[in-house]
Amino acid sequence: MKNKTKLYSLKLFLILMPIVLFTIVSCGNNDGQDPSKFSGTKKNDVANDISAFELENGFGPVKQKIELGPIDPKLVKQGQTIFETKCAACHKLDEKYVGPAQRDVIKRRTPEYILNFMLNPEENYQKHPEAKKMLAQYLTQMPNQNISIDEAKAVLDYFRKVAEEK
């Protein structure tokens, strides 16, 4: 008899406790700040599921396969300048440096993956198994060099060109 009541109050406790906790927690968000404005400024929600497209092409602004036209020599030149200023402190074409040799990156990865990785390394480190593997190997996180998507496409044409040259 006594036991049963105990059980009963335990059940009640279990039902009520989440409600109380919820009230307290929802209160915690209300600390004099406007949460819509000033909270959630740090995003670190990590999604575990990854689509087949993402697996092949990485995470970033490129969300569809792109049409590659013929290599544009003007873009190649621009891409080379960008590469030498913003990337060459870590990448050489034919030897491993801080990061992998890049002459045949276009053969290793899809164009979309290369673009997404240049433009959005942080998210790929968090979500992409291949990027995580590379990090474990090279130990240096590739920085976001804040190039625009057009600049990234120029670097891509540079990569395509140097791959042909060997």
Added chain:
Amino acid sequence: MKNISNKIILIVIGLIISMAAIYSGCNQSKGTLSGNEAEQVYVAPGNYDDFYLFASGGFNGQIGVYGLPSGRHFKTISVFAQNPETGYGYSEETKEMLNTSYGFIPWDDAHHPELSMTDGIPDGRFIFINGNNTPRVAKIDLKEFETMEIIEIPNSAGNHASPFVTENTEYIIAATRFSVPIPQSDVPISSYKENFKGTMSFIKLDPKTEKMNLEFQIIVPGFDYDLAHAGKGPSHDWAFFTSYNSEQANSLLEINASKNDKDFIAAVNWKKAEQYFKEGKAKTYPAEYYRNYIDEKTHIAVSEKNNQVKVLDPKDCPGMIYYLPTPKSPHGVDVDPTGEYIVAGGKLATVIPVHSFKKMLKAIEEKQFDGEVGGIPILKYDAVVAGEVQNPGLGPLHTEFDGNGYAYTSAFISSEIVKWKLGTWEVVDRIPVYYSIGHLCIPGGDSKKPYGKYVIALNKITKDRYLPTGPEITQSAQLIDISGEKMKMLLDFPTVGEPHYAQAIPTELIMKNSKKFYPIEENFNPNAVKSEKDSRVERKGNEIHVYMTAMRSHFSPDNIEGIKLGDIVYFHVTNLEQDWDVPHGFTVKGNNNSELLIMPGQTRTITWIPKKTGIYPFYCTDFCSALHQEMQGYIRVSPANSNVELAFSLGK
């Protein structure tokens, strides 16, 4: 059994009540006086503050940047003081900023941060601050939080009434605390009354280039000009300056400058002054002064020397300036949001006198004068005064406004803030502060549209408020809630340096413009290296120039040989990173200079004169990556007559 179920019922009721209590408690906590103080100042981890607070560092010559309501310290902006942490004032790119006509000066006493305004409201473009000791005014860009320009003020000593901006930042005004012979000359100090003069300076901010230029000065009788504020709205064309020592004493001022019953507020019609200046009424005085600025393209400080200044004399310029008699050595002068009331704080006064702008105009029109000094008419006190606040506390100094018809005045001697109503002049509330408050700050509290919400007490003394740290104890400010009828103390927070005065501005006006890095394409420093393959070492006579790049986690080059005793080594380090929050540091063993902190995309140069032969390591000081400890290199220094070839390499 029955007892037990009763107990259960009691528990349930108890839980419901406590839930209700928690819930209602959280509804009330939003900025009302019934919430608890801790909640009002708590900014949860990862969240942002509502306001930026820019507090002067007083005699450390810097500006401290804080968040409100938390009081957290974010940055110290180097202004007049060298900073070995960043290399400011040491690096080749920044040291020219501290040039003056007295040579290189690595320090000053910085008092009054002043936000630039558009239409009488802080616009978040710039903040200005004065150097008191060697008269200077600095302009800090709020996109970068860096000092971009410093102008020296000639014919000035003790640049205290400075810098205050007109309604659209047309001018930044500054007046002299210490009168001196103008132009300077070697005279007996006892000839004060005959030879010593004050000046008011009008620094124009070019609306296009945003550069400062000392447009003209007004020469005035040799009083001590203490503080100033420009008018707004109807009083847009005017600026007001307090003065004390109308006795013109040159010794033991605490007695000799406190004799007169009334000193003056000088009301200057700057529009009229500008017109006289344009009409050519100004005389040219010889004057040596510097203007130093960061060149936009190269990001290198440039020093420019000027040799003359235009000076207006009130005797030649009728209607330009008047004196408003004001009791007992007035200190602060503050103009209310409507531009009608001019509030004076008399250090020794028992009331706060408030002048009326309308009455002033009328008194001028009706020539209600009470004599003149140095060609400046003195208006009759009764003809200009709008009212007096009785019982304002002892030693009222400064006043700011909440935009709801109330004024808040700091009282130094009685250590309190007194709240009073504009128009009725009655005191409605008072709160003690700890201790000896000087200035006070309400966000936007000197503008046309104060944001209100808080008043910050900027205290001179902390005594027993914090853990003791030996004879020197922390400086401090206090945050007070003014959203209710009664003021409520929320928070004490220590500051870096003396928070002499401060201004606050809503976060969103600054945050969205904040620069994250310097695009490398826009780096026009002639010593920049924009690609690792161009990094190199060159000899020019006994100068060695190291053109170095930094990128997580190596310098290029990182092995250098062929340097000889007697050489001067210039390290030009370019940070090739293009992301936020990745500065690199650079230092070399035994350097008599400072370290360098190089922001992403920037080039900075530090010089080093090795004094002994041997091997010198250098390394990155700012923890930049997992392999930061690997970011290092070696330099070999050989005897002067050695034949070691100049050589440099990376990864060999």
